[in-house]
Amino acid sequence: MSTPQVTDVDIAAAGDSAGVGQAMGDYFRRIKGGDVGSLPAVLGLIVLVVIFSVLEGNTFFTALNFANLLNQGTAIIVLAMGLVFVLLLGEIDLSAGFAAGTCAAVLAVTLTKWGWAWPLALVAALITGLVIGLLIGLLVARLGIPSFVVTLAAFLGLQGVMLLIIGDGGTIPVQSDVLLAIMNKNMPVWAGWLLWLIVTAGYALVSLRAIMNRRKVGLPSTSTSVWAAKVLSIAVLLGVAVFLLNQQRQIVRPGKVACVKLGPPNEPLGCIPVIQGVPWAVLVVLVLLVVLTFVLGRTAFGRHIYAVGGNSEAARRAGISVSGIKIACFMICSFLAAIAGVLLASRDNSVSPTTGGAQTLLYAVGAAVIGGTSLFGGRGRVMDAIIGGLVVAVIANGLPLITQQSGIQYVVTGLVLLVAASVDALSRKRSSGSLR
């Protein structure tokens, strides 16, 4: 903004602040000040969905495709959630994709070749992720090597480790009903609605309690109308999603009938199987969202992550262990990469040397940045990974319906990332411009 000004206004008066109108006003002021958050991504998502629905409504805007889209996006979203922690520090992890692949390889080998029970194999895969993150974190925080270089080395190294673990066979199948169910099975219809109820009511109660606590001690708080508007929009958005996912996704062509749940002998011959319900993977993403958002927003540890990303010297002088925070964030990132690896293995029913490779990492970084997490550190939320991940998934899913050329898909995704990075850079300029 302009010259420094001495505004002689009292510290915001205690009590209830005004309603939706003022909340919107505050929001626009924040955006003008450079803090655009997820707004561009949400708008972009809406625009993309509208374009694809208009051009290819019959194939794009269907219950089946919606489920496919979530299936394609889940691993990217989880990977992006981990990257948010590293990006918040102003660092990068280029190795997260192959960390996912390596952990998936550990899962497949222990499960299929060594015959471990699935919980043990899962734990082994997750611990592998933690160890990878610890090593990267130590090199970055203790030796002071730029994370770009350390994780570039890890990018190459892990690719090799993965090949060594998988061996000459090439592809290892994942044989575990539980693990395969994560990406291939759906919740019963009633469970989907129960999940909707729990999430909506949980959000409503937690946010209402926060408001009440603030009012009790006379601190300014969000007005009840703003709260109600937020709860209502979450209820509607999630409700629509659950409703769509609870539809029968298999198209029953004329002359065929849908299977009924009577068991094979009683079902009509050649019937179309019923596939409906919220994929279990959605539950995994929701749990991660809640836990990680809590860690970032409500604990001192999360606060310190933002502080290190915003001004690491200030954090150090305030007595925060900067290297400890860095190591922890790289561990969280690789741990979430391990979870993403498990999801990839579950989706593909197997692990191969390409698991977690190709564009996986770039899509995940893109998802975090498109969602509104800053590449410069200090700004970002776990939710960004989901919004940005959906944008990436919609492009990856919708473009092939319009054009067969995969070149166009890369170009468009690249452009979208570039636009997101520009928005990030511009908003950073804005907010530091208002400094003096």
Place this chain on the structure above:
Amino acid sequence: MMIGTQPLLELKGVNKSFGPVHVLRGVDLSVYAGQVTALVGDNGAGKSTLIKGIAGIHSFDSGEYLFEGKPVSISEPKQANALGIEVVYQDLALCDNLDVVHNMFLGREESKGIVLDEITMERRATETLASLSVRTLKSIRQQVSSLSGGQRQTVAIARAVLWNSKLVILDEPTAALGVAQTEQVLNLVRRLADSGLGVVLISHNMNDVLQVADNIACLYLGQLAAQIPASDVGHGQIVELITMGRSGDIGLNPEVLAAGGHA
């Protein structure tokens, strides 16, 4: 004023060398509660080195360090904080991406279990700012990046007094500020002292010093030229003390000066 009572902080003959460079030579300093003690001196005179020793960023090589009359030994910032000594550094050490409350509690957050206790923090921050009669912040929930230089300095100072501090040291708090904001910060510095804290103010601006200081300590090439009540000296005398180590009959001995400041 209250000189004659026991000083809050007393240094006697402290020395500090960096390798062969003897930066502080037998410096005495007394800081009293309820007073602003200005620390002046030319560039490189050793002001920052002196306060870093007080704050525990590095320890003195020799000399006595008394706090509230008791000898203490301080080699870490945490030990100084525990005594109630807070430093507002020249570069402010605030996080732009956090709001005012978060910055004031940075590294010392209030928690209930593992959950941050935002309500307690916000109330204490509000109280502290109100007790300093700070009226220049629109909202204590706004990000520090949106504040002006003076407002940021205010936040940094408020953060220093949040912790029942007894001694607040400010390293050139008005260096980057315009006229109106300098006035504001100086008023705030005065109010800190009036509320009973001991304040050390480093400044190169003699008008600022004369406006708020109760007494003035002048460093000349690592030696204390004089520590005198502000009412006893004028602008010109301070400048002489800073540039020549002596003014009239106050300051370093002529023999010491003749030896090039090397006693």
